[in-house]
Amino acid sequence: xxxxxxxxxxxxxxxxxxxxxxxxxxxxxxxxxxxxxxxxxxxxxxxxxxxxxxxxxxxxxxxxxxxxxxxxxxxxxxxxxxxxxxxxxxxxxxxxxxxxxxxxxxxxxxxxxxxxxxxxxxxxxxxxxxxxxxxxxxxxxxxxxxxxxxxxxxxxxxxxxxxxxxxxxxxxxxxxxxxxxxxxxxxxxxxxxxxxxxxxxxxxxxxxxxxxxxxxxxxxxxxxxxxxxxxxxxxxxxxxxxxxxxxxxxxxxxxxxxxxxxxxxxxxxxxxxxxxxxx
Amino acid sequence: xxxxxxxxxxxxxxxxxxxxxxxxxxxxxxxxxxxxxxxxxxxxxxxxxxxxxxxxxxxxxxxxxxxxxxxxxxxxxxxxxxxxxxxxxxxxxxxxxxxxxxxxxxxxxxxxxxxxxxxxxxxxxxxxxxxxxxxxxxxxxxxxxxxxxxxxxxxxxxxxxxxxxxxxxxxxxxxxxxxxxxxxxxxxxxxxxxxxxxxxxxxxxxxxxxxxxxxxxxxxxxxxxxxxxxxxxxxxxxxxxxxxxxxxxxxxxxxxxxxxxxxxxxxxxxxxxxxxxxx
DNA sequence: CGCCGGCGATACCTCCCGGGTATCGTTGCG
DNA sequence: CGCAACGATACCCGGGAGGTATCGCCGGCG
Numbered sequence: 295x296x297x298x299x300x301x302x303x304x305x306x307x308x309x310x311x312x313x314x315x316x317x318x319x320x321x322x323x324x325x326x327x328x329x330x331x332x333x334x335x336x337x338x339x340x341x342x343x344x345x346x347x348x349x350x351x352x353x354x355x356x357x358x359x360x361x362x363x364x365x366x367x368x369x370x371x372x373x374x375x376x377x378x379x380x381x382x383x384x385x386x387x388x389x390x391x392x393x394x395x396x397x398x399x400x401x402x403x404x405x406x407x408x409x410x411x412x413x414x415x416x417x418x419x420x421x422x423x424x425x426x427x428x429x430x431x432x433x434x435x436x437x438x439x440x441x442x443x444x445x446x447x448x449x450x451x452x453x454x455x456x457x458x459x460x461x462x463x464x465x466x467x468x469x470x471x472x473x474x475x476x477x478x479x480x481x482x483x484x485x486x487x488x489x490x491x492x493x494x495x496x497x498x499x500x501x502x503x504x505x506x507x508x509x510x511x512x513x514x515x516x517x518x519x520x521x522x523x524x525x526x527x528x529x530x531x532x533x534x535x536x537x538x539x540x541x542x543x544x545x546x547x548x549x550x551x552x553x554x555x556x557x558x559x560x561x562x563x564x565x566x567x568x569x570x571x572x573x
Numbered sequence: 574x575x576x577x578x579x580x581x582x583x584x585x586x587x588x589x590x591x592x593x594x595x596x597x598x599x600x601x602x603x604x605x606x607x608x609x610x611x612x613x614x615x616x617x618x619x620x621x622x623x624x625x626x627x628x629x630x631x632x633x634x635x636x637x638x639x640x641x642x643x644x645x646x647x648x649x650x651x652x653x654x655x656x657x658x659x660x661x662x663x664x665x666x667x668x669x670x671x672x673x674x675x676x677x678x679x680x681x682x683x684x685x686x687x688x689x690x691x692x693x694x695x696x697x698x699x700x701x702x703x704x705x706x707x708x709x710x711x712x713x714x715x716x717x718x719x720x721x722x723x724x725x726x727x728x729x730x731x732x733x734x735x736x737x738x739x740x741x742x743x744x745x746x747x748x749x750x751x752x753x754x755x756x757x758x759x760x761x762x763x764x765x766x767x768x769x770x771x772x773x774x775x776x777x778x779x780x781x782x783x784x785x786x787x788x789x790x791x792x793x794x795x796x797x798x799x800x801x802x803x804x805x806x807x808x809x810x811x812x813x814x815x816x817x818x819x820x821x822x823x824x825x826x827x828x829x830x831x832x833x834x835x836x837x838x839x840x841x842x843x844x845x846x847x848x849x850x851x852x
Numbered sequence: 853c854g855c856c857g858g859c860g861a862t863a864c865c866t867c868c869c870g871g872g873t874a875t876c877g878t879t880g881c882g
Numbered sequence: 883c884g885c886a887a888c889g890a891t892a893c894c895c896g897g898g899a900g901g902t903a904t905c906g907c908c909g910g911c912g
Binding site for chain 3: 311324327
């Protein structure tokens with residue numbers, strides 16, 4: 295299978311529409327139909343059901359969609375990492391969620407910069423759940439993740455810290471007078487829904503809460519009195535006066551991990567991980 | 574980048590010789606030269622140093638070799654898994670090293686087979702360090718690994734058992750009279766070298782010991798008095814009278830893991846993993 | 853009921869590029 | 883100096899990727 299075929303199939307499988315997929319790919323629709331047909335014939339597997347009014351995936355097609363995305367990420371990563379390997383001794387790219395683990399991150403960056411022959415570190419801030427993708431497709435070398443929220447599937451990791459969670463509420467809300475709360479307290483507040491986070495495919499589950507992509511958005515919404523949330527207690531360090539935090543006694547502990555793609559062998563990365571585990 | 578280009582580059586990078594690489598690929602040498610040249614030009618990166626008498630990899634070329642192998646494995650896995658998804662409800666393929674964890678494996682297979690709606694399980698026995706490859710390229714769904722010997726990089730794992738190691742020696746050897754041994758005792762026996770295991774690229778390190786690929790070969794060599802080895806103590810269950818085992822007091826503990834590729838979501842796999850962790 | 857519009861499949865053409873053969877330039881060696 | 887090994891270049895050919903035009907099917911609507 296050629297990557298061109300995989301790209302074509304992914305486009306059709308995501309659009310579920312040959313015309314739009316062809317447009318997105320910058321080709322005409324007939325060659326795309328033909329290419330998908332050839333792919334199905336060579337595999338001996340029907341990938342799509344054509345219902346004369348659109349297209350749906352077969353079970354095998356769903357498998358190929360998942361696998362093809364991973365394979366295309368790997369190819370993309372090969373290209374990016376090769377370019378970067380050639381472009382002189384470039385530094386590391388670290389990715390973390392916007393608004394999370396900021397003081398851990400600044401301590402880490404400071405400690406690493408003090409190491410002998412430390413490489414320059416670029417920091418990317420991304421939305422929830424995007425770190426793995428950036429590591430897999432070669433745009434980043436190392437990430438900070440938060441278990442159990444982020445998936446570390448397919449990554450090498452080291453644990454850094456573990457902390458409890460706090461309820462973050464609009465300042466002045468009645469619940470902020472409590473000394474401690476339970477998750478059930480937080481879930482049953484009629485005027486303060488919990489936010490809804492995107493799933494791994496980028497879409498949002500159905501539900502009442504406002505849709506958020508990162509902690510910065512979330513804190514702004516809380517300050518506006520539009521929702522409440524459970525966050526790791528380290529977020530208290532950079533809360534402003536518009537919001538208040540109350541300890542949650544029964545929320546799961548949050549573990550901060552440093553993660554990198556398997557088979558990375560750069561000494562700069564190894565030094566950064568070593569620095570992180572020593573903090 | 575197309576997979577064809579990656580395959581071509583991997584062939585040249587492994588052979589370090591355009592002629593042989595072309596032969597292996599089943600094409601003539603000139604198109605191969607041209608394809609590699611195009612790849613280098615498109616990437617803007619020199620991948621090979623041509624020394625008029627052979628070829629060597631540049632640093633970027635070494636990076637691309639590693640990444641290209643991973644990417645090609647992912648593409649191959651996409652194809653295999655799609656075919657298997659279409660070929661009816663095929664069973665699971667479990668891979669483990671020949672001669673390792675046999676009684677754990679048989680208990681696991683028996684327990685899983687007793688589950689309601691258990692899928693049929695095919696077992697593949699492979700050489701040392703090949704399990705990860707089989708998982709990555711889609712030939713297997715799940716593996717038994719042994720830490721610290723096998724790499725679990727890029728795989729999801731659960732720990733199953735932990736055990737000490739024993740020295741395995743030819744029956745009647747003087748050391749077998751000891752009640753316990755240290756690793757240093759084993760390393761300093763002139764007539765019994767330790768075996769040499771293949772590295773991840775399949776080549777063997779320089780050294781005196783006989784080259785082995787799996788535990789079956791190893792035990793036969795020990796029985797012949799050609800070497801000694803440290804093995805997990807569970808191997809005692811299937812040692813024959815030609816060899817003897819002595820506890821090792823300072824050898825690292827061996828953990829048996831069950832491992833699977835990330836993002837596998839089959840319920841059959843989940844059930845097998847659940848069964849394994851309950852043993 | 854018939855027309856239309858949307859969608860994927862088919863037919864057919866063009867041209868690029870992947871692959872082949874022949875040959876050259878360089879270099880190390882006898 | 884001639885030869886052999888190796889990669890690069892020159893040139894040609896055919897398949898296939900991509901384009902346009904069109905068809906077949908079906909659902910909706912007046």
